[in-house]
Amino acid sequence: MMKDLLWKNITQLRAQSPLVHSITNYVVMNNTANALLAAGASPIMAHAHPEMEDMMKICQALVVNIGTLDEYWVTSMKKAATQANQLQKPWVLDPVGAGATPYRDEVLADLLKMKPTIIRGNASEIMALAKHNTTPTKGVDSSAESNEAIAAAKFLAEEYQTTICISGEIDIILNDQKEIHLTNGNALMAKITGMGCSATALVAAFSAIIKDKAEAVTSAMALLGVVGELAAKESKGPGSLQLNILDKLYNLTETEFSTTLKIEVKRG
Ligand SMILES: Nc1ncnc2c1ncn2[C@@H]1O[C@H](COP(=O)(O)OP(=O)(O)OP(=O)(O)O)[C@@H](O)[C@H]1O
């Protein structure tokens, strides 16, 4: 039963507490680190060139998030991703603002060639990454629905042998073997900066402890969606929602999880 498996993975994350190295943006460093801690994982944020290789030796997964990229950081990302590939540790690409500027797309083209284990982005970003964009991207927020990005996601999954998550009102996880749709969450989650970045960090944490990458991504997105949906019921707006999400990530029970989860396995 899928629900039992996902809950087992959530308890495993709390028990194993994998170390996740994030090269991420200035906007979300704090909320990302807090989300990882609340879910039971252990965060470290670093980007100095001389420690990139060593950092990959001690951590179990890597996040490469291009939100506030600059040239120094791009080299950090490439060093860390190279080492992750060499050590066969999973790394997750968050293509923040893909399609917004030519520089972002140039950097993303290089990172794609390095074959990220997993890519998590909103629909606009996934379409821009696959060059399937019909509507221009509006900075970091999506201007498209998850369903519109399925063809783009399938293309990326095949071309780069990777697992894709399109996040939004529906979270869609797919690769060559599986396709899973999750319909939890709450629209207010899009009013907190870095919800997607927290999703990516959780994806990395689960990918550190679960071999099947579609299962790892589904565990992370199910957890965040359920937590966001439950936390929204107790929140007056984005401020309290941000705090309530951290508390619910920490406190979530099996009953809350299994009675709230809305999952549909389309394939695999
Ligand atoms: N309209 C919505 N309805 C329900 N849940 C939503 C909605 N929008 C976002 N979410 C929830 O928020 C999570 C993060 O999603 P989102 O797609 O907004 O990331 P993002 O655009 O990359 O965000 P950011 O760039 O701020 O990090 C989703 O996985 C989903 O659980």
Ligand SMILES: Cc1ncsc1CCO
């Ligand atoms: C708002 C913003 N700008 C660059 S990164 C970021 C965080 C959400 O992706």
Ligand SMILES: [Mg+2]
């Ligand atoms: Mg994003």
